[in-house]
Amino acid sequence: MKNAFLHGNLDDEVYMDIPPGYTRLTKTKIVCKLERALYGLKQSPQAWFGQFSSVMRKYGYCQSNSDHTLFLKHRQSKVTALIVYVDDMIITGDDAEEISRLQEQLSIKFEMKNLGGLKYFLGIEVARSKKGIFISQRKYVLNLLMKVGLLKCKPVDMPIVQNHRLGEYSNQVSADKVRYQRLVGKLIYLSHTRPDIAYVVSVVS
Incomplete structure (x- = not known):
């Protein structure tokens, strides 16, 4: 996921100082009210994950009770799973059609990059063989x-x-x-x- 934190909507009112180079027209103190999350803002991770969870539920996925970063969808006795860590995610399961559809839906909604088959994730190396x-x-x-x-x-x-x-x-x-x-x-x-x-x-x- 590219620029993940910029997708989050803020529920709280958050203000910041005006950016460098902005010229004040008056002598009064001016601040900016943020409409969307920014990197470095402590509310950003929660705002982004709330937005992402909402999108996944819209696509028919259920959030796991044991791990809130895991989303599951059962369809015709097949299962598709997505697990997300900040802006990295793994999509797996035995429903190739649903996996392809989910990748397409997510790439329309967010700017994504498909890195292909899983080889390395969060310090864990993955290797496949016939066994x-x-x-x-x-x-x-x-x-x-x-x-x-x-x-x-x-x-x-x-x-x-x-x-x-x-x-x-x-x-x-x-x-x-x-x-x-x-x-x-x-x-x-x-x-x-x-x-x-x-x-x-x-x-x-």
């Missing part, structure tokens, strides 16, 4: 290891013993809380394709 679909986060892991300086670390079969309890030591150097939380968040996301680390991630989180 099925394989997903991995290899590049994501390598970037993560590089950021924390552990590129030369060796893998282990069991990252942690069961029922291990984390403790605090008197001579312990306190960790950077923000950095730690950020790292744990990245590990939680990694456990989607690596269920083998789910237990240790739950302990450190």
Whole structure:
């Protein structure tokens, strides 16, 4: 989706300073009242998603209760699914006719770019073969290891013993809380394709 946030309609009254280069005709303070959302405005993501959800419902799609970014349509025992993350989306399902129609409808309503078959999305690599679909986060892991300086670390079969309890030591150097939380968040996301680390991630989180 191109210029996604510019499609949102604002429900609240929002004002901004006049743009640079605009000449005031009077000495009074002049501001602009926004009719549409702009990039950088805190209301923009919500305004855009509200607009997009409304369009998807108009096309006969139902919003999932478990994940509000997922839209589903059932037709003649076939299903089409669309999942959106800000301005990136995946359209999939077993109804080729409906997928083609949805792509056409969305490209009329919004400025879109079709990137073809799914290869990479939000840090997840997708590969297809005759045996099925394989997903991995290899590049994501390598970037993560590089950021924390552990590129030369060796893998282990069991990252942690069961029922291990984390403790605090008197001579312990306190960790950077923000950095730690950020790292744990990245590990939680990694456990989607690596269920083998789910237990240790739950302990450190």
